[in-house]
Amino acid sequence: MALFSVKDVSKTYSNYKALDRVSIEVEKGEVFGLLGPNGAGKTTLIRIINQITAPDEGEIFFMGEKLRAEHVQMIGYLPEERGLYKKMKVGDQAIYLAELKGLKKAEAKKRLEFWFEKFEISSWWDKKVEELSKGMQQKVQFITTILHEPKLLIFDEPFSGFDPINANLLKQEILSLKEKGATIIFSTHNMESVEEICDSIALINKSKKILDGKVTEIKQRFNENLYEIIIPSSFNIEEIKMEGVEIRAITPKQLTQELVLKIDNEQKADFISRIISKTNLISYRELLPSMNQIFINAVSKQ
Amino acid sequence: MNKINIIIKREYFTRVKKKSFIVMTFVVPILFLALVFIPAILSQKALTVSKVLVVDQTLVEKNGVKSSLFLNKFKNNDELTFVYGYDIKKAQDDLIKKEYDAVLELVKTNDNPPIKGFLYYGENELSLVSQQAIQNQLTDIFKNHILTYDYGMSEKDLAWFNDPKIGFYSKNILSGEDSNKGVQTVLSVILGFIIYMFVFMFSSQVMRSISEEKMNRIVEVLVSSIKPIQLLMGKIVAIALVGLTQLLLWGVFFAIMIFSLQGIYPDAFNSSKNENITITQKVPASASFNEAIAENSEINKIIQQVFSINYGLVLSTFLFYFLAGYFLYAALFGAVGALVDVDTDVQQFTLPITIPLIIAMVCFPLIINSPSGGVAFWLSIIPLTSPMVMMMRIPFGVPAWELILSMAVMIIFIAFCVYIAAKIYRTGILMYGKNITYKEVWKWLKYKN
Known part of the structure; x- marks a missing residue:
């Protein structure tokens, strides 16, 4: 069951359409990546989910109910x-x-003490925010975001402004929140992090959703049957040329050469046995498209 | 509701605990009292008494007895003491030696009137006020001399003749009130100014607070927890409470200071009473005469005026117009706070708001001169100026229907402005890095939620 779904949401600002009939479904317990270039409408959608702005059309459901102020x-x-x-x-x-998120003061204090200790920042309790570095402020803000143990977490570009060490710490925390059962919507245009932590994605471009689904499934969908093989450099490539196999790239190295091939599915078994019989096959792997490529292809195609 | 309380609590306590709030609480009453008392104290202490030598050369002859017209007739006062001499040459030498501050030579002439006065001075000229005082005394002494010697008037008749204390009263036949409005005028200016200051001070705090939240970007986190309108209202209410707290503290502080000053300088507070008593006691005449004089005396008039003011009305209308003016301007300034992204843009949007405030200030003298005139009437109905102008009119008395009309217009206009401000606020706080124009703002007003 979807924990959260957006159905045909549109939003227009005077003469500019920020969202055009966008629908997304976020499953319980998954990390959902909301992707898209700058100005695509991600922030507008996130603000609608947070009830900061209201949509002109469409409906939003949270845990099976229509989204309410509570x-x-x-x-x-x-x-x-x-x-x-x-x-x-x-x-x-x-x-x-x-308190604004509805926690009692004593409970908030108790939980904060736990998190401050975990992040080793207990000594900052009585410091003014302006005395902290930007990275330190981000940590504090992260804690305040998750303190009320929300069922749905929305992170808009969470890694921007973090150094690599703290970004990693943050990533671990996000994954452990997921393990504890939280559902996470994660907006970014950093595709590396998408591959690492997202289960599903929706890609928004020019106010419209142009792609969505599970990350693994999308990768399969955009699979072009590309494979990379590494063979000794002494081997003459002419010998393995056959029907249904297309050489896309050759990269000569000192002792080896790397080939990118497009192999039709029916020819795969034949081709492998043929190459093994002729030379030493050092490495063979399927090349799935990276999210980055999918992103760029999808956006530039539009 | 509960969340608004959380907002109010934070906004209120962070302000009340600020150093600037505490400093303001103590410094303003002290400054105010200093403003009132220091000139009074200075004018008492800094006075120098000038010594004037009178050389009287106007011997008059009456029934064979020669006497000098001005001898011992000049009255000493706070600024002048008079001594008498005969030799003008010696007097001028002494003046050069600074034994006197001035020498007044009085000579007889054949003109009409047959007296002339010459005032000589050395290094320092006598003040214009002192010179005028000498001239007045000179005239009075001469006049009295003519009246006693030529017309045979007794000293008592003379005193009466010089100041017959004719009662002069003006009354409003509708309200039956005394129309001499000295005290009312002072109160009017004070009220107008205080309300201007308070409204401006506290409503611009709303602006600063909103633009601060926008500029440091915390506002997006806040509005994901509560509705923007709740945040705005919580802030406006909290700052109103801060204003009322400040007012209350100032009231208490003033009361304490006045009581303690009364303890230290009882004379300063009782002198007026004493004077009052001596004036009434001086005239041993019939009761009605006595009463008339007493009624006529300036101090009594002031006391009467002080008591004729309806303080309950002043206080309650003050509270209403302070809060109403504050809410109105807080909404307008709040909208500006939500609009601006950088401090430098503030000017562009605050100017149209401050203009009505300035107009009210500029019209102060006009309103005091004619508190029921056309300008005063209209400015006290128009909501942008009514808090200041109506408060200025209250001490003079305002017809009930005008007051009710002004308040009703005010309340409707506040509702309208809060509605507009909330719309601008909701959109403005999330609008970054955009050069906002009036045209843009007009579009926001047309968004539906």
Whole structure:
């Protein structure tokens, strides 16, 4: 069952259409990547999900019900444009934001102590936010996003502004939240992180959804039957030329050569046995398209 | 509702705990009292008494007795003491030696009137006020001399003649009120100014607070937890409470300061009463005469005026117009706070809002001169100026229907402005890095939610 679904949502700003009949389905417990170039309408969709703006048309369902004001307590949102009150103390601020999400003060404090200890930032409790570095502020903001243990988490470009070490820490946390049963919507245009952590994606371009589905399934869908083989450089490629096999690229190395081939499915078995009989096949692997390629292809095709 | 409370609590306590709030609470009453008392104290202490030598050369002869017309007739006061001499040459030498500040030579002439006065001074000229005072005394002494010697008037008659204390009253036949409005004028200016200051001070705080949240981007997190309108209202209410707290503290602080000053300088507060008593006691005449004089005395008039003001009305209308003016301008300034992305844009949008405030200030003298005139009437109905102008009119008395009309217009206009402001706010807070024009704002108003 979908935890969260958006059905035919449109939003127009005076003369500019930000979203055009977009539908997405997010399964419970998955990491859902919301992808698209800048200005595609991702942030508008995220704001609609957070009930910051209302759609002109379409419906949104959360846990089987129509999205209501009370649902904000079950949603955690880390916006792309991050910020905290500069003059307010870290601890007070975290408690304030937790209270706004419906937590009691004592409970908020208890949970904050746990997280501050986990992130080794307990000593910051009484510091003003302006005394912290940008990376430190991001950590605080991340904690305030997840503190009320939301069923749905929305991260808009979560890794921007983090150094590699902290980005990795954050990634681990996101994955462990998923293990604990949270559902995560993850908006980004960093495709590497999509491959690493997303289960499903939807690609939005120019206000429209142009692609969606499970990551593995999409990769299969865009599979062009490309394979990479590595063979000794002494071998003459002419010998393996056959019907249904097309050489796309040859990269000579010192002792070996790397070939990218497009092989029709019916010819695959024949081709492998043929090559094994003629030379030493050092490596053979299927080349699935990267999300990055799929992204660029899909967007530029439109 | 619960969430609005959380907002109000934070907005209120962060402001009340700020150093600037505490400083304002103590400094403003002290400054205000200083403004009132320092000139008074200075004018008392800094006075120098000038010594004037009177050389009287106007011997008059009456029934064979020669006497000098001005001898010992000048009255000393706070600024001047008079001594008398005969030798003008010596007097001028002494003046050069600075034994006197001035020498007044009085000579007889054949003109009409037959007296002339010459005032000599050395290094420092006497103040214009002192010179005028000397001239007035000179005239009075001469006049009194003529009246006593030529017309045989007794000293008592003379005193009465010089100041017969004719009662002069003006009354409003509709309200039966005294129309001499000295106290009302002072109160009017104070009220108008205070409400201007408060409305401006606290409503611009709303603007700053909103643009701060927008600029440091926390607002997006906030509006994912609560509705923008809740955030806006929570903020406006919290700052109103801060304003009321400040007012209350100032009230208490003033009361304490006045009581303690009364303890230290009881004379300063009682002098007016004493004077009042001496004036009434001086005239041993019939009761009605006595009463008339007492009623006529300036101080009594002031006291009467002070008591004739309806303080309950002043206080309640002050609270209404403070809150109403604040809500109105908070909504407008709030919209500006949501519009601007960079501090430098603030000017462009605040100008049209501050113009009505400035118009009200500029019209202050006009309103005091004619508190029921056309300008005063219209400016006290138009909501953008009514908080200041109506408060200025209240001490003079305002017909009930005008007050009700002004308040009703105000409430309707506030509802309208809050509605507009909420629309601008909702869109504006999430609009970054865009050069916002009035045309753009007009489009936002037409968005449906």
